[in-house]
Amino acid sequence: MAIKAPGLLIAPVLDWRAARINDPIERLRFLRAATTRASQPLIDVGRLKSIQKKGVVSVLLWACVLIPLPIPSTVRSSVNMRTMPPALQDQNQPARVWTIDDKPTFETYSNGLRIEKEFVTANRARGPYAVFPTKRLDAKPEMRTQPVGIVFHSTESHQAPFEQAETRNLRRLGRGLLGYVRQIHAYHYVIDRFGQVYRVVQESDVAFHAGASIWGDGQLSYVGLNSGFIAVAFEAQTDSETPLSAAQIHAGRVLTEMLRAKYQIASYDCVTHAQVSVNPQNGKIGYHTDWATGFPWAAIGLPDNYKLPLASVYAFGFEDDDSLLSAAGGRRWQGLAASLELVRQQAMTAGLPAEEYRRRLQRRFQDVSNSAILTRERGEEQ
């Protein structure tokens, strides 16, 4: 699709928002994504022009920019919110974990966790960010400042065989990876092949790990998980025979325990990147597919969260994706299948073809996403 230059309506908004992004690469990334989205025919242009003639369009535009609420529309009112999944109950309360040592180069914890600080870096501070009540996505979002969940990643980086003779090579690759992760502020934590836990982006700051992403726990929905979720990456290639070493699994377990204890994170808000990643360009889930299958939930001390429903599907109308299915070994997660069925039922209840119903849900994603970004911008300004 050819990207068109943004028109008079959207350009001032993009200009305003882009100017608030300090990093030139992030700024370009934002503009390219936003102008691509703006090139898609989401808005009835004919209708907008008629509104423009009435002279109220500038008022609406500035309202979009200044008010941190989703834009009211007739779309939302036709979406049945009563058939949402119930709020989840956490059957797996976090253990108590406390700090033993906090030295300049490392930290240790009561559960045996040791965190190396050699690669720590700062990034944009985690300012207040918006979370949305799942059953009333058009209501005023709640503001949070603490992490609410964990996203597990795999680095999919170049690997050497996990053998003693390769120790030097394994160390070289691991350190190269850590340098790169620090450079692009990709994750809060990296667990290397030897199970050593490195803090990279400090927990008080945002890491650029999740991209376009959605999670919901029945009670609250989270859009754009960079702000609210801690990123834990395993140095691993998930399509290899043994993606994780025993040391990595142990480290993942004690790190997860510590983070859950520190921020009171519910087990159902600990998810994999594949579960939360979406592609707004094509309206499909699973843009990133790391840990689409094979995540060792039980060994990490968590329930099988592949069973959980996906808010991206049931609340925002994203569709299943063939490449995700393939990455998941040809088997749909239980939670995904349930979410797809839920949307089918919702569409029937609303008396709409499933396609049309999904389109309406996806427009809601656009609204909520804009609201989340604008809220964050306002928070940073204040």
Add this chain to the structure above:
Amino acid sequence: MKHAKNIGTVVGLDVGTSRVVLAERLGEEFAYESQLNAFVAIPFSKITASVLEKEGVPHSVQNGEIIIHGNESEKFAELMNTEIRRTMTRGTLDAKEPESLNLMRQIVTALTGGPADPGDRICFTVPAAPLGGEGNVTYHESTVRHMLEDMGYQTKSINEGLAVIYGELENTNYTGIGISCGGGLCNVAMAYLSVPVLSFSIPKAGDYIDSSAAAVTGERANCIRIAKEQNFHFNGYFGEKIQQVLTVYYDEMISSLVTGLSEAFTTAGNMPRIGRPVPLVLSGGTALPAGFRDRFEKAITGADLPVKISEVRLASSPLHAAAKGALVAALAEM
């Protein structure tokens, strides 16, 4: 991070007629390396080959000749009193040089230090089509892409003028005009909030100035180029023949650029309405002479373009702006 399958190096590559420049990011800083996109052929002898080997001069042996490429080619051209040859002409691969692709590969390898590792990504510049024509840009782009992919890179291409905008105009949210005055072509692009809205190239650039001035003065084009890069400046003093001739052809190039911009604005069908003046940034080796910016500003101020220009400025690092922009594009979009 599985979508970007492997974590690897990300680099920007400005593939110019005169130079190939590589940009990479080291921490918060950008770092550059460049090689002349040129070579010189000398008759083969075992002694010469062994001396070159010993001295670490990049070369290859082909068809009974020793080919010295990259930065060393200029020195050897001077020594042998011969013209350097180029892998490209007028912004694209030179079809008359059968080994051009092979030599370019060696030049790129000299910059990157070897073949790519899995996950390494590269964004390379391509010229815009000439104003009012198609040219063979598509063939050039696909050949260079194939070469880089064969070296193991994931690739992406970017218009050279747009790369200048991405490299230099972050403060205006990538809105403005970028001009790269190179050896074979001058590439022009305009973008609005990062979206390219027009681009074109003109064949009057550094090589045109050199060859035209050489024809008038009887000097070798290579000597003119060196004189141009080392001594030339716009000062209105025409006492020295080469300076005088260079000024004439520089003015012709500037005039063609301004006329081209005016024509492009007239023929562009989907120009957005930009409610404010936009900056224009000049880059490339041909934009280096002292006084060039002033000369260009004077010419464009009198052109009455439909878009107002807020400032005309030289890129912060004119030889590296396009490579930096290619790197920025790679980091943002690959």
